[in-house]
Amino acid sequence: MTLALVIEWIIKAIVLVLVLLTGFAYLTLYERKALARIQMRVGPNRAGPWGILQPIADAVKLIFKEELMPARADKLLFFLAPIVTLVPALVITAVVPWGPNLHVFGYTITLYIADVNVGVLYIMSVASIAVYGIVLAGWSSNNKYAMMGGLRSTAQMISYEIALGLSFVGVILLAGSASMTEIVSAQKSAWFVLLQPVGTVIFLIATLAEVNRAPFDMPEAEQELTAGYHTEYSGMKFALLFMAEYDKMIAISSIGATLYFGGYREFWFLSNTILSVDRTPWLGPIYIFLKIFILLFGMIWVRATFPRIRYDRLMAFGWKVLLPLSLALIFITATFILLAQQANNTLLLWGIPVVSLLAGVLAVSLVYRTLRRKEYARA
Amino acid sequence: MRVLEPLIELVRGLWTTLRFMFEKPVTVQYPEQKKPVKARFRGRHVLHRYENGLEKCIGCSLCAAACPSDAIFVESSENTDEKRFSPGERYASTYEINMLRCIFCGFCEDACPTEAITLGDQYELSFTDRRQAIYPKEMLIEPVPSGGKPTPQKTEPGTFTRSVPVMKDPTD
Numbered sequence: 124m125t126l127a128l129v130i131e132w133i134i135k136a137i138v139l140v141l142v143l144l145t146g147f148a149y150l151t152l153y154e155r156k157a158l159a160r161i162q163m164r165v166g167p168n169r170a171g172p173w174g175i176l177q178p179i180a181d182a183v184k185l186i187f188k189e190e191l192m193p194a195r196a197d198k199l200l201f202f203l204a205p206i207v208t209l210v211p212a213l214v215i216t217a218v219v220p221w222g223p224n225l226h227v228f229g230y231t232i233t234l235y236i237a238d239v240n241v242g243v244l245y246i247m248s249v250a251s252i253a254v255y256g257i258v259l260a261g262w263s264s265n266n267k268y269a270m271m272g273g274l275r276s277t278a279q280m281i282s283y284e285i286a287l288g289l290s291f292v293g294v295i296l297l298a299g300s301a302s303m304t305e306i307v308s309a310q311k312s313a314w315f316v317l318l319q320p321v322g323t324v325i326f327l328i329a330t331l332a333e334v335n336r337a338p339f340d341m342p343e344a345e346q347e348l349t350a351g352y353h354t355e356y357s358g359m360k361f362a363l364l365f366m367a368e369y370d371k372m373i374a375i376s377s378i379g380a381t382l383y384f385g386g387y388r389e390f391w392f393l394s395n396t397i398l399s400v401d402r403t404p405w406l407g408p409i410y411i412f413l414k415i416f417i418l419l420f421g422m423i424w425v426r427a428t429f430p431r432i433r434y435d436r437l438m439a440f441g442w443k444v445l446l447p448l449s450l451a452l453i454f455i456t457a458t459f460i461l462l463a464q465q466a467n468n469t470l471l472l473w474g475i476p477v478v479s480l481l482a483g484v485l486a487v488s489l490v491y492r493t494l495r496r497k498e499y500a501r502a
Numbered sequence: 503m504r505v506l507e508p509l510i511e512l513v514r515g516l517w518t519t520l521r522f523m524f525e526k527p528v529t530v531q532y533p534e535q536k537k538p539v540k541a542r543f544r545g546r547h548v549l550h551r552y553e554n555g556l557e558k559c560i561g562c563s564l565c566a567a568a569c570p571s572d573a574i575f576v577e578s579s580e581n582t583d584e585k586r587f588s589p590g591e592r593y594a595s596t597y598e599i600n601m602l603r604c605i606f607c608g609f610c611e612d613a614c615p616t617e618a619i620t621l622g623d624q625y626e627l628s629f630t631d632r633r634q635a636i637y638p639k640e641m642l643i644e645p646v647p648s649g650g651k652p653t654p655q656k657t658e659p660g661t662f663t664r665s666v667p668v669m670k671d672p673t674d
Contacts, residue, residue: 161519165529428519429512488505 208256222407272351555650558618590665
């Protein structure tokens with residue numbers, strides 16, 4: 124380990140954190156703008172041209188707001204909870220590769236902070252730590268609403284983490300590695316969204332629950348819990364919780380882009396052209412940025428469309444639909460990989476999407492049947 | 503395909519919201535862009551003048567009497583031919599409307615015998631102080647029309663003896 128390497132790491136880490144922090148600010152603007160357009164409004168457009176200074180105005184407002192601490196709150200935990208929530212959201216992106224290796228002046232720069240050989244496992248473990256911050260925020264506030272919100276989000280995140288983890292397994296099986304860079308290079312010929320369409324859908328649903336976004340924003344259900352775990356937070360501490368939520372969105376979108384949508388690799392129609400990352404490596408960050416942008420739009424779009432689902436149904440959906448379906452997917456994936464290895468024919472891998480789509484249809488039909496039965500029972 | 507109904511419904515919902523993204527926004531960029539008010543809009547009061555510049559208000563206080571929220575205060579004084587503000591005997595030397603009390607019902611319009619007060623189309627009535635909420639006569643009265651003279655006017659004796667003008671066919 125040379126000094127140059129340490130300096131490179133520090134620079135990359137600082138750049139990544141800065142990108143995430145400004146990304147958070149502009150994600151709020153992006154979300155407000157996109158939501159506004161969907162609702163036939165124009166969104167913030169007063170601060171600067173097209174409202175591009177709005178995040179700065181928001182930040183200034185939050186910094187100068189009074190910081191309240193409830194009289195009977197647990198002072199230390201109340202102070203630490205936002206930090207404990209934010210840090211995992213920032214460090215989770217350390218294993219996401221932003222591009223292929225760059226060769227500058229005979230020096231090789233890797234566009235990731237760390238290529239952990241169990242990268243996916245690292246993501247799972249760091250994502251689980253984020254639960255602590257939320258439950259501590261809820262508990263230390265000494266407020267019933269905050270407590271309920273914290274507990275709900277813990278239960279929800281733990282439940283959906285299982286489906287999330289199992290959807291990761293399908294990718295690991297296909298790539299033959301848990302390292303993020305190898306997962307990306309395994310998608311050179313076909314993105315995993317094609318091989319694992321149902322897995323992708325499960326991943327996207329589970330991530331919505333994992334980052335507490337609509338329609339799974341149960342911990343923040345205003346009608347029931349005022350603001351959930353951050354009821355008692357104000358000023359900069361609230362901003363930290365808010366930042367953690369949006370940074371988690373960015374992080375989870377970058378992970379989704381890496382696992383299922385080819386990571387920093389070019390779009391399929393650009394392969395073998397000059398715009399391919401193999402020829403022009405510096406396009407990698409731009410491609411992954413575009414993919415994150417599209418995935419984030421998906422999250423905003425879903426928020427603008429679906430109403431919040433009831434808490435018991437949320438749990439039932441997680442445990443009774445997503446978990447069995449993702450288990451079935453792993454079984455299907457493993458079977459076809461084994462078949463392809465035995466028959467020495469990679470075309471057999473395309474059995475995975477076919478059979479898993481059938482399994483998905485079966486799951487949907489079972490949901491439909493249950494819903495119908497409930498309707499009859501009510502009538 | 504009935505079993506896929508839950509999925510199709512979700513997609514239909516997503517399609518609906520996406521479609522609205524490409525509609526033209528209905529937002530009116532308010533301070534720069536103002537929508538004209540409706541013809542019968544009841545905004546801030548306006549005190550009118552005749553074409554010669556004399557005030558229509560004769561200080562009769564009927565508007566104050568009609569006002570359900572007691573927002574109007576009128577104090578009248580005598581007109582003379584040397585210093586004439588309005589036709590007839592008297593004019594409103596003080597005319598104040600408290601905009602915090604006013605409910606913009608338009609009863610004052612109906613009560614006015616000379617059609618001196620009407621509710622106009624001005625609706626930007628913000629103030630930072632309770633004192634500023636009281637609009638005096640200078641703020642309510644419309645400017646002197648071209649060809650008219652500002653009040654008080656010096657007039658020929660015996661020309662403006664009637665307070666209420668003769669109206670052949672009163673319009674609304």
